[in-house]
Amino acid sequence: MSLSPRFRLLLGAAILVLVLLPLLGQPYLIYLLTMSLIFGIFAMAYDLLYGFTGLVSFGHSVFYGLPAYAMGMVAVTVFKYPNPLVMIAAAMLTGLVLGCLIGFVCTFARGIYMALVTFAFAQIIELLVLHDPWGITQGENGIMGLRAAPLSLGGLTVDLFSGVGLYYLVLGLIIASYLVIRALVNSPLGDVFKGIKQNEERLLSLGYNPRPYKVAAFGLSGMFAGLAGAMAVFLNNSIVPSMVDWAVGAEILLITIMGGAGTLIGPIAAAFLIIFAESYAASYLGGGNWVYVMGGLYIAVVMFLPGGIFRTRYLKKAFV
Amino acid sequence: MTSLIITQILNGLTIGLIFALVAIGLTIVMGLMEVVNFAHGSFYMFGGYITFFVFSAVGSFWLGLVVAPVACAILGLGLYYAIIRPLRKRHPLEPLVALVGVAMICRQLIRNIWGAEPKLLPIPFGRVQVSLAGAEFTYPIYFFVVMGVGVAALLALYLLFRKSDVGIRCLAAIQDRDTAMSMGVNVDRIGSLMLVIVMGVAGLAGGLVGPIFSVYPTMGLELIGLLFVIAIVGGLGSIGGAVIAGVTIAMTKSISSIFVSGNISDILAYCVLLAILLIRPRGIMGLATVME
Amino acid sequence: MSAGQATPILETRDLLLHFGGVVATDHVSFGLPEGQVRALIGPNGAGKTSFFNLLTGVLRPQGGRIFFKGRDITHMPPYRRVKLGIGRSFQVVNLFPELTVKENVQIAVQASLKQKNHLFERVERQEISRRTDEILSQYEWIRDPDQEAGALIYPEQKKLETILALALEPELVLLDEPTAGVDENDIGLITDMINTLSQNRTILLTDHDIKFVMKIAQRITVMDQGRIISEGTPSEVASDPRVDECYFGGLVECQTTYSS
Incomplete structure (x- = not known):
């Protein structure tokens, strides 16, 4: 999967535009862009699992929301140690460990049955978060006031955790994540992931036990999803139970399929499309009528762009 | 205490049968056409609202219960031709995305017409004195009616799949689509017919629960996840499995709710499902390997 | 095929597999000495592919045992058998x-x-x-x-x-119909591949192309209805009346129907 020069040029131009956009100085635009990039990271994490390894998860909200709660534990409810780097590390570690654990359990089953085990986990975790039996999640109220203090590096203070600073941080992280995930799927390990998707039986007959690889795919996907969750916490300065709502997991599944599973860039593009469409539709159409636009968008993309926006014949011919 | 437990068992049975009725539709559509019909819950909701509409316009709940399945069946045919048929050659998750869109639109449509507040249908009949296992209590007659209608509908579905030509073909296609197709089973035609039937059944179920839970715009969406789990835990294409799974879930929830709060009883219900899925990775009565 | 190889590299004892009422392998006992090129032939539905799937672990037998290099591998998952040295190709691509x-x-x-x-x-x-x-x-x-x-x-x-x-x-190569759907030229190529390979490996193959099998195999095992009905050198098998029976008129005619 090497990128054609034309595609590289387009990608470079997109990054340049993203770097320059904050100059417009519109806070709401920055907020939406940051949210889109966060969902872009999340969608790539999902794409790693679904698009490349072929494993469907209906419970990815867990890997986005629980790492956020892990940050809440670190910073507010349990350890009260609001160091941003520790918080991010805790979130990614939580995503990784959780991914491996849930991956280990759910890969006992296969196909749609496996997907449903992930769903059952998501439901249980969402209910636990709401019920808050151990006083960690603060139930329906969520956790507030998490934004880390600006980093001070020898007299120079940089605020990377709000506004434009956070935007550039997330932009940097999405580029880094893209490069890491791309290197991963093009590595020998990535070949095994793709092998699981395309022909698991053949992989067995070549001497691979697919399960550890599936667990690894879950773990890695969980780790990047956790990173996305961590950034969302900084952006919103709060952790709310809706982050573990299974609808979040469903949305990221939709975004990945809309964008074109297995293309990485496609899901990112779809994340921008969905976040912006949702926000603008909501601001122009009152009374929840923006839902018509979103519902129509889901239907239209599937109907008219088979294989997702990034898999259409036109784009494939032009860029890949 | 005994009477409370028995009441909860009866409640669990009633709700479980309703769950099973709706879930069977999901499992048949999934098994036959490989379509994960996220809009299924919307038809359950339509059934409830159509019943409510007929009731408020004409004053007869029972007429509503007749109109709802018919209307839902017709709407189901529309869904088939608008969304499912054009997408039938795609990867199974692509129709899912479109159907999520449909479900979103349906919910908002209902909200725009009838508002977000629940509409309660009056419960027909009164309560009856029950003496069972040494306990004396009163129980709404309507719940027994729901159980009766539910069992009758399940029986009708069972006969459809075991005795009728089209039902047997449908089961054959669920078990092995390619072989069935090579033997001349027209999966598309059977698919459209089945969709009409199961959407009608979902509409009936939605009408039936009106007096129990009331009808509200999110009634379908909040149930759909649970219904999927019931459908698949039961085993694709299996009516018996869906009934067992549906009743198990409803029982777990209703009985445990005596002792623990609502959230915990939901958690328990999902733990039971998780256990079943891990012990029998292809469902209670799993026969098909589709979508693995 | 040298003398004095007492223990076969691959051995099955009483291998039994049935799907419902259909018997796929009926108490098959089979031995394959190291270094041999062995062909497994038989009419369609004779149980060759099922037998292959049992050897590689895709299917598990209802009875009997499988030994590879003296180790009992009957209940080993497919990927571990590969690690031990059994490789396979598939009939369908x-x-x-x-x-x-x-x-x-x-x-x-x-x-x-x-x-x-x-x-x-x-x-x-x-x-x-x-x-x-x-x-x-x-x-x-x-x-x-x-x-x-x-x-x-x-x-x-x-x-x-x-x-x-x-x-x-792998030390043991299982080839399931390597020539199916391949033209004359490529059969030559595959023959060369197998000949080179057989210098230091054991090969078990199935094929419908009898000419190819006769040329390449040192010994042939014939299966019919889940049972081994004959075994020997190519010429021995060709003159075995039991083989004629199951192939309706002999291997030579069979050749014309299958390789067309």
Whole structure:
């Protein structure tokens, strides 16, 4: 999967535009862009699992929301140690460990049955978060006031955790994540992931036990999803139970399929499309009528762009 | 205490049968056409609202219960031709995305017409004195009616799949689509017919629960996840499995709710499902390997 | 085939497999000495592919045992049998369609390396790509190794299928109909491949092309209705009346129907 020069040029131009956009100085635009990039990271994490390894998860909200709660534990409810780097590390570690654990359990089953085990986990975790039996999640109220203090590096203070600073941080992280995930799927390990998707039986007959690889795919996907969750916490300065709502997991599944599973860039593009469409539709159409636009968008993309926006014949011919 | 437990068992049975009725539709559509019909819950909701509409316009709940399945069946045919048929050659998750869109639109449509507040249908009949296992209590007659209608509908579905030509073909296609197709089973035609039937059944179920839970715009969406789990835990294409799974879930929830709060009883219900899925990775009565 | 090889590399005892009422292998006891090229033939539905699937672990028998190099592998999962040295190709083309030819071979090569961390270490990765290139360079027909395997024409996919099995460098190679759907030219190529291979490996193959089987196999086992009905050198088997019976008129006529 090497990128054609034309595609590289387009990608470079997109990054340049993203770097320059904050100059417009519109806070709401920055907020939406940051949210889109966060969902872009999340969608790539999902794409790693679904698009490349072929494993469907209906419970990815867990890997986005629980790492956020892990940050809440670190910073507010349990350890009260609001160091941003520790918080991010805790979130990614939580995503990784959780991914491996849930991956280990759910890969006992296969196909749609496996997907449903992930769903059952998501439901249980969402209910636990709401019920808050151990006083960690603060139930329906969520956790507030998490934004880390600006980093001070020898007299120079940089605020990377709000506004434009956070935007550039997330932009940097999405580029880094893209490069890491791309290197991963093009590595020998990535070949095994793709092998699981395309022909698991053949992989067995070549001497691979697919399960550890599936667990690894879950773990890695969980780790990047956790990173996305961590950034969302900084952006919103709060952790709310809706982050573990299974609808979040469903949305990221939709975004990945809309964008074109297995293309990485496609899901990112779809994340921008969905976040912006949702926000603008909501601001122009009152009374929840923006839902018509979103519902129509889901239907239209599937109907008219088979294989997702990034898999259409036109784009494939032009860029890949 | 005994009477409370028995009441909860009866409640669990009633709700479980309703769950099973709706879930069977999901499992048949999934098994036959490989379509994960996220809009299924919307038809359950339509059934409830159509019943409510007929009731408020004409004053007869029972007429509503007749109109709802018919209307839902017709709407189901529309869904088939608008969304499912054009997408039938795609990867199974692509129709899912479109159907999520449909479900979103349906919910908002209902909200725009009838508002977000629940509409309660009056419960027909009164309560009856029950003496069972040494306990004396009163129980709404309507719940027994729901159980009766539910069992009758399940029986009708069972006969459809075991005795009728089209039902047997449908089961054959669920078990092995390619072989069935090579033997001349027209999966598309059977698919459209089945969709009409199961959407009608979902509409009936939605009408039936009106007096129990009331009808509200999110009634379908909040149930759909649970219904999927019931459908698949039961085993694709299996009516018996869906009934067992549906009743198990409803029982777990209703009985445990005596002792623990609502959230915990939901958690328990999902733990039971998780256990079943891990012990029998292809469902209670799993026969098909589709979508693995 | 030298004398004095007491223990066979592969042995089955009383292997029983049935699907409902249909018996696929009916108490099959079978031995294969090391270094031999053995063909397993029989009419369609004789149980050859089921027998292969039992050997590789895709199916589990209801009764009987399988031994490989003296080890009981009856209940071993497929991937562990491969690690022990059993490689296979499939009757129906069974590749990774969206991976390139090179990546297909690479997956097989990296599977053959024993080191656990081979997916991460740089040296190992260089070794993987070196051996992949080495294998690819042996086959002239592979013009574009960066082509997706799914885009190859059928005979090429079939050959790639066999290459994948060989890339594992197994001690025992199971080839399920290597010539099915392949033209005369390529049969020659596959024959050469197998001949080179048989110098230091044991080979068990099934095929419907009797001419090919007669030429390449040192010994032939004939199956019918789940049972072994005959075994011997090609000429012995060809003159066995029981074989004539199951093939309705002898191997030679059979040849014309199957290879057309």
